[in-house]
Amino acid sequence: MTAVPARIAPNVGATIRDLPAAARKELQDALLRACEDPWGWPQADKYEMDESVRVIATRAAILFYVIIPGPDPHLWVFSITPSPLQP
Secondary structure, rough: OOOOOEOOOOOHHHHHHHOHHHHHHHHHHHHHHHOHHHHOOOHHHHHOOOOOEEEOOOOOOOEEEEOOOOOOEEEEEEEEEOOOOOO
């Protein structure tokens, strides 16, 4: 599968910009992996009826994204929440 681009909701991007550099790098690396294999991340429990909603969990944050298929496939990162793993 060819990597698909990710689009990030403005509020999510603003929250990511406010994170420390190490946390931003960890999220960036995880999001790049998701672009390479969108179905490889676990399905979000809250959205159990929609297989396209996935979750990325890092030490700093939890990102929720949906896989948008079609002629212009992409990931839509629509939500972020602080991770309970964050010190």
